[in-house]
Amino acid sequence: MTDEGAPPVTPGDAVSGVVRVTVAQVAVSGDHAVNRRTALDAFGAAAAAGADLLVLPEYASAYDRRGVGPEHAEPADGPFVTLLREQAAERGIAVVAGVTLPGADGVRAVNVLVVVDASGDLAGVYRKVHLYDAFGYRESERLEPGPADADAVTLRLGGLTFGVLTCYDLRFPESARRLVDAGADVLVYPAAWVAGPLKADHWHTLLRARAIENTAAVVGVGMTGPGVTGRTLVAGPDGGVVLELGEEQTFRTVELDPATIAEVRAANPSLANRRYTVVPAGR
Template sequence: MTSGPQPPVRPAVRVTIAQLEVSDDASANVVVARGAFDEAQRVHADLLVLPEYASAFDRRGVGAAHAQPLDGPFVSALRERAAATGVAALAGVTLPGDEHDERATNAVVAVDGEGALVGLYRKVHLYDAFGSRESDRLRPGPSDAAPLVLDVAGVRFGVLTCYDLRFPESARRLADAGADVLVIPAAWADGDLKAMHWRTLAVARAIENTAAVVAVGMAGKGVVGRSLVVGPDGVVGLELDERPGIRTVDLDPAELRGVREANPSLANRRYAVVPRG
């Protein structure tokens, strides 16, 4: 007789989704992230996904005051816990500007199960919409930067951030780079129809790219939460409400292959994605 969660049956990859409530207290956020790693380790997860701005968040706007360097406390804690637990991680952080542009950068870091920092995605599409002006405080990442695709247990996870979800070209570029799963850490702003947009767009990105989608929202005031996991056929397999929560799913690459064989839309398309300057 066995007790407790059992490791995933390969080739499935186990992903823990941490819908966290994040504050502007950087030290407290490190503690919260460590707790998410503890849960991921308990359930034998291969990958932990934290939301956008996991290092620090203020719903009035995130900027230089919330930034930390890559060798700062938050990313260092991610690397330490990944090495200790064997769980890889994707997490939203805010990086400092420089002498040429003091605005901070909204980024996602990729840490492997040995604790190495193996990738960085700088958010391309800043949230200048619905009355917000993210570009006043943050600078965009280069649109022609190499896509961030992280290999975890043989499955390739491609990374977008929040508002990027509204731009299908970004997701398609990741599919072109070999992504099996699209991961979207987010602090999706609340408002009229916003939760509906979040869900609808996540499902659309899954269907049009025949890729699974792991959309991890932030919980708390001003954001919708409502993390979800969508199969490559568009079926929602997991969906949270607006409250903080941590859930774990197994993703089966055989399902992805089956959907892409039945619906070869990626092979049948006639247009390529070309970044604009």
């Protein structure tokens, strides 16, 4: 696992299965057009770095620190997701990004991650299961929760399987374990992690914990700007920090090597040694 501060422009090594991932630590506003331009910039940076995968934060299509609801929702064939699909196909780069879709009840929206493969196909949609009803916030007033028993959303790239969750899901280790049971080698957490006392410390600690307990690489991409923490972090399967950012807006690229994950899992076979399974809650 390496952090490429100035990576070469060739794509990831298809023979070894290494996957090059560009993380986009960006600010997002309520201006949808500006956010689309930010996504374009991120694709440009990923292409220049020879990335196989681009990860944007939660709420990449639109964000309001007071709460995001149906006023910022766009359909899956709307401008933002269409842009992601066009850019992915044009550049041959897969992308994971947080967007807000219209809800089923006509009153609330849905916080989702869209997973677009390198051919531009919509490979998966993850609806956020754990809504942020904590620390004085009530996401459930504006958003519908995703079903806990929905199939895990994963994407195979190179020699690795990437599984996706978002933000507050990070506080629920059983969600990560369910993805690993579905074959994930890498856990991806786009987030708009709200700032506050100890919040940056929680983010750092929990990302590394999810890596250690699952012997999986973890990519946590934080939105930056007022009211959120930034502090994007990539951890290896042993919990070691590969990349950690501050609060600046930036694009960085890391290489994830399946051989490293295999070595750590061989030395620490905690997944094989466990004696409990994860069962989704009935509500």
